[in-house]
Amino acid sequence: MTPPPNAATAAARTVVDELVRCGARHLVLSPGSRSAPLAFAAYDAAAAGRVELHTRLDERTAGFLALGLARTSRRPVGVVTTSGTAVANLHPAVLEASHSGLPLVLLTADRPAHLRGTGANQTTWQPGMFGRAVLDEADVVPGSPGDREDEQVRAWRAHLFRLVEVATTGHGPVHLNLQLDGPLTPDAGDGWSTGIDAADPPATDDEPRPSPEPLDATVRTVVVAGDDAGPPARVLAEQAGWPLLAEPSSGSRTGDHAIRTGRLLLADPALAGGIDRVVVAGHPTLSRPVTRLVSRTDVEVVALADRHGRWTDPGHVVSRVIGAATVDGRCDKKWLADWKGRDAEVSRRLDELVDGWDADLVPHQVAREVATALPPGGLLFVGSSNPVRDLDLMVPRYDVGARRMVVANRGLAGIDGTLSSAIGCALGRPRSTRALALLGDxxxxxxxTGLAIGPVEARPDLTVVVVNDDGGSIFALLEQGAETHAASFERLFATPHGADLGALCAGLGVHHRQVRDPAGLRDALATPAGGLEVVEAVVRRDDRRALDAAIRALV
Known part of the structure; x- marks a missing residue:
């Protein structure tokens, strides 16, 4: 391989080459001057077919796009920014990746360290910027032509290899801060003369799997499966004969043991009062009833540690943490039958309530239609706030093995970067039979800005369903939404915007369709326009608190 013309180009090409050799198949870039060597290196790698390059105007969008790609591709994803505030704009995505255990590799260009604290343009203290949100980081000094160039190449590779290894085995983001000095383009030389060829990366061992620990199946137990719990939670419930309370993005909500209205049934003293043990898997965050359940002091709470070695314990009551579980015996059949019987009854009454509500279109109907439209092999990304909670009550019991994937940003459950994450998830799982997203206005x-995709960039086949109630109706369900605070509610929490979503989509070149009733929504979902499209489902907001109260009153 011809040696790079200068030290900055050598460093950038080495880093990108090592990232690809370590398994990355996607690289996301936001434009900048200081990051030019990394940009050129990424372009060359993409032109050679070694990596798929995605360019975005906004660093926050780029970070969440990379996060979505990492979530569904199950591989490390690099994201490149220039120096200064560009780096800081990655922080929301880094936090979500940290709490979700996703291997983002942050490649941030920087000015040489001697400019820090001098008032130099776009220069700040980038090392340490992400604090505890990253698993590891390296601050790499600029390359120096003629000064042990082969050692510098080995060091660049070692830094990147170590960080990617930490990201993939530790499940989280890492940060390589690369100080770059001029020249910054590959058409200018500075005396660099060494190639960047290297041997294959060292082989690494597979992660050890924990030995299963036994649980007495005869104890009346419910399995709570939160975000990313995966199939083991379902398998455990089925082996023991226990009911399964699984959130939509758990990866566990399939099979005959899943209880659709579980969070409502926890208000039934006959059922909730009979619980002697809770097994918690994944990261459950959707509802207060479930949080109260896993925080109870009168039941045994057992946690299944996730692949990051973490578990959920908001009430500080977990008495036992295990990496995997097996069961001895089987629970009394009546325990599961009672839960399933009540679930069927409440589910029927819930559907009747929703379909009979005095509104042309109810948010729960939107969630149900989207969930029903998800075919085997499909992908559904669901946004935070009300959409994921509505879906929790309305998603049908999917068949085991149908490979439907329902995902969400539940690490910190923010609304940041949701469109970009959904697009990244769709691009990271191109084999999906269909890709859908459900989110609020x-x-x-x-x-x-997640919809601002350049004409040469990859665009997914993704139908984004936006439940538009002109504001933040999630707050109507909380204490802030009580009649006591009615005078200030609209200004402080509901924040109506009056935005014309169709006009916004038109300005960004995205196909848009508005629907106002279930039939219109079903038609829109049945006849996708192809490519990236937005279906706007218009619903009321003024009745949201009353609707939620009526649903809770079913039990």
Whole structure:
């Protein structure tokens, strides 16, 4: 291989080459001057077919796009920014990746360290910027032509290899801060003369799997499966004969043991009062009833540690943490039958309530239609706030093995970067039979730049369903939404925006369709336009608190 013309180009090409050799198949870039060597290196790698390059105007969008790609591709994803505030804009995505255990590799260009604290343009203290949110980081000094160039190449590779290894085995983001000095383009030389060829990366051992620990199946137990719990939670419930309370993004909500209205049934003293043990898997965050359940002091709470070695324990009551579980015996059949019987009854009454509500279109109907439209092999990304909670009550019991994937940003459950994450998830799982996203209008507006995709960039086949109630109706369900605070509610929490979503989509070249009733929504979902499209489902907001109260009153 011809030696790079200068030290900055050598460093950038080495880093990108090592990232690809370590398994990355996607690289996300936001433009900048100081990061030019990394940009040129990424372009060359993409032109050679070694990596797929995605360019975005906004660093926050780029970070969440990379996060979505990492979530569904199950591989490390690099994201490149220039110096200064560009780096800081990655922080929300880094936090979500940290709490979700996703291997983001942050490649941030920087000015040489001697400019820090001098007032130099776009120069700040980038090392340490992400604090505890990253698993590891390296601050790499600029390359120096003629000064042990082969050692510098080995060091660049070693830094990147170590960080990617930490990201993939530790499940989280890492940060390589690369100080770059001029020249910054590959058409200018500075005396660099060494190639960047290297041997294959060292082989690494597979992660050890924990030995299963036994649980007495005869104890009346419920399995709570939160985000990313995976199939083991379902398998455990089925082996023991226990009911399964699984959130939509758990990866566990399939099979005959899943209880659709579980969070409502926890208000039934006959059922909730009979619980002697809770097994918690994944990261459950959707509802207060479930949080109260896993925080109870009168039941045994057992946690299944996730692949990051972490578990959920908001009430500080977990008495036993295990990496995997097996069961001895089987629970009394009546325990599961009671839960399933009540679930069937409440589910029927819930459907009747939703379909009979005095509104042309109810948010729960939107969630149900989207969930029903998800075919085997399909992908559904669901936004935070109300959409994921509505889906929790309305998603049908999917068949085991149908490979439907329902995902969400539940690490910190923010609304940041939701469109970009959904697009990244769709691009990271191109084998999906169909890709859908369900989110609210405020979430949509919060990441509108996610739709600003250049004409040469990869665009997914993705139908984004936006539940538009002109504001933040999630707050109507909380204490802030009580009649006591009615005078200030609209200004402080509901924040109506009056935005014309169709006009916004038109300005960004995205196909848009508005629907106002279930039939219109079903038609829109049945006849996708192809490519990236937005279906706006218009619903009321003024009745949201009353609707939620009526649903809770079913039990």
């Amino acid at each position: 405020v979430t949509f507006l919060h990441d509108l």
